[in-house]
Amino acid sequence: MDAIKVGPLVLTFSLLLCLSSANSLASEVSQTEHINGDATLSLHNIGQSQTISATWELNIQVPNMIGVDFLPDKDRGLRYQVDTHIGNGDGIISALESDRFSLSLEENRSWTNGDEGGCCSFDQTPFFATNQIEFTPIGIGIGPIEDGLPWGWSERANLTGFGDERQVRLLDIPRTGSIVEEIPLRVVLPGTWEYRFSAQSAVISSNDDGFTIDRSLVAASSDIRISLGVNEPPIASALRSGGGSATATSTSELKFTGMCTDNGLVEPIPSWSVSGSFEVDDLNGEEISLALSEYDLYHGDSIHVSMICTDRHNSSSSWSQSLMIDDEPPSLSISLQLSAGTGIWNEVELEAFDFSSPSGSVVRAMVSAIDGNNDPVTLTISSNRSGGLLKTGFDTMEMTEAFYHGDSANGPHREPNDRLIERKPTEYFLSIIAKDSAGNRNESNYTITIIDDKGPIIVPSITHDGNELDVGSSILTGEEVVLVLNQSYDRLDALNETKWTVDVDGLPVIDNLTYNTFNGILEIGELTTGEHMISIQAMDPKGHISIMELPLQVYPGEGIIFLQEPGIEVSGRTIVDNGLIISSSMTNYGSGTGYAKLCSGDICSPEAFIPPASLTGPGQTIVYLELRPTSAGELQLALIWSDPKAGFEESVDLSGKVIIKQRAPTWLPPLLVAVFIISASSMAIWRWGNQTSE
16 A cells, blocks of 8 residues: 555656657657557537636547556556555555556546646636546556456546637647547537647548547647638639630530638538529539530520538538620620831722731831720731731720731842842731631731832942952042942842843943943943042832942042142243242142152242142142343253152153343333334324325
């Protein structure tokens, strides 16, 4: 009896497993297949700020291998503990030893705090037993201690708790490693209450009247908190695929996916029904499919689909949708216009569903669609034009897009020798589709033929000595210029059928010649220094004309270039010993610069700068030589000029351009005066004398 009385002195709140470490405890406790039984917590009423009454019931059977902690050697098993520390150690469990253990076990389960008894707390306050626990032990079995007979007990207690002022009720279930936690706990709720939420919902399963918690799946020291609430009807919602917004065709494949969202652990299963032009009942499940082609429906028929969600409290909610059968396509109105970039729009002239558009013209499509059921109409405009075209909208749309020649035409995408032949016009499709949400469609498909309303594309280049001159290259005076047009092309017509006119500064080079007469090569010849204009005109067989003006700048040649002999002017009488000023003018047609002087013997003028020629004209230079001739005859003159850059000097002989005469004798002037006077007097006497005689 002493050993039996020692047990109560070391009571814990529950009967723990006979293992030494926490890890071993968790491992042993997880072996729930060796521990059988059931536990039930029945909540009789739940409310805010009121006393809560409940009933706790437990039935448990424990394998012999598990001992108790209030006796030594718990790792040796219960029967060894009882025989050794309660009995006489003879290896046999007697009836007396079994009874003594049952009394000791009952004393260890004499709890009042619900948490300590392995039961529960409500709104964070433990339940308490209101009377003595009804305890019934299961005898450990009489016989040798090696017998593997189970042991256990059953108990029942009335509990009381208290609900606080919060709206949500909290039920806490302890998880401390107690042996009573190894069997499932069934919680019975009052009729209007239901499970709401728990972070450990994975170990909670639903019952018709509540839920069951399998605490053995939760690690020790992880209490389980569950929120409870007054039952609310489930939320019914559904989605439909197939058909339109509120319509479907008589051949639509409809699929409905329903969702019943409840606060419970198990969502209600949707229940479906169909009424209207046909009826279907008793369809259950999250998804149903309706192949409308099976029900002989016609335009204007209607169907009504309903879904009901019902929870375990028979609270329900519903979802429904009505659909109209629509087999008629929407009406489609299309206006097509063209603009050549002038801002003026012209109506398209259709031939069936074909029309022509000059390359680069803008096509405008104004589209509107109406559905008889006022269903939104989706509009799609697409084309295979260069770069693609895909636009979508609803009910009304406007499209403005330019259409150009495609790769089938002649163009820069081809090599020059592949641009010469006639090509077929580019054709594009233009598709306009109107579709209602039910899938009925109305469409118009057009073919756009791109025509060429412009003259040939003129691609000129200038060559010299067989080399093409780059942009910015200089053409010098005296160089032979060749105009090359062999990279030109017409978008659709053969190049040999085009006619060309070329003139330079208004002077014709060719006039209205077909391309094959000159094959794109024209020799312009030498051009003088200055700015020139090459005018090119090309015309295709349909009379479309292209004009291009190609400005050319011809620069002076290199160095100093004199094309004319220097001019000579003399100021003063060209007689001996008379002061003269002789000037010589020079015209430089080259781009070089230098210096010039005019010399007569050892007498030379100051040097004058020879300026370069420019696009506006040649450079002009005048030198002045002052001298007094000492002898008559041809004056010896020489124009000497130098080009420092070229490093040479040259002389131009101008002798003979000026003739110096001798002065008259000193007596000749008075004699001439006397002769003049006598002659004048004689004539006067003769004339006047005759008049007097008369």
